[in-house]
Amino acid sequence: xxxxxxxxxxxxxxxxxxxxxxxxxxxxxxxxxxxxxxxxxxxxxxxxxxxxxxxxxxxxxxxxxxxxxxxxxxxxxxxxxxxxxxxxxxxx
Numbered sequence: 001x002x003x004x005x006x007x008x009x010x011x012x013x014x015x016x017x018x019x020x021x022x023x024x025x026x027x028x029x030x031x032x033x034x035x036x037x038x039x040x041x042x043x044x045x046x047x048x049x050x051x052x053x054x055x056x057x058x059x060x061x062x063x064x065x066x067x068x069x070x071x072x073x074x075x076x077x078x079x080x081x082x083x084x085x086x087x088x089x090x091x092x
Contacts, residue, residue, distance in 0.1 A: 042048035060066045
């Protein structure tokens, strides 16, 4: 339950319900509940607010190297050439 709750004076189980006039828990006085979500600082090397700026580079999954393809600077090895040569006929 979030937001404000109106409680009777001295309501058992509700913290801050004292029942004296002008204090939390007085008849008709709202009890304000605060956000209890736990927050932790960002680890070192991680952008603490990634959604506040536009992405300027492609993700590693969007680059050919992320899918196992050779990059422009990578040399094709003899094993890669052997795999290309010995591929099964149903692979076309």
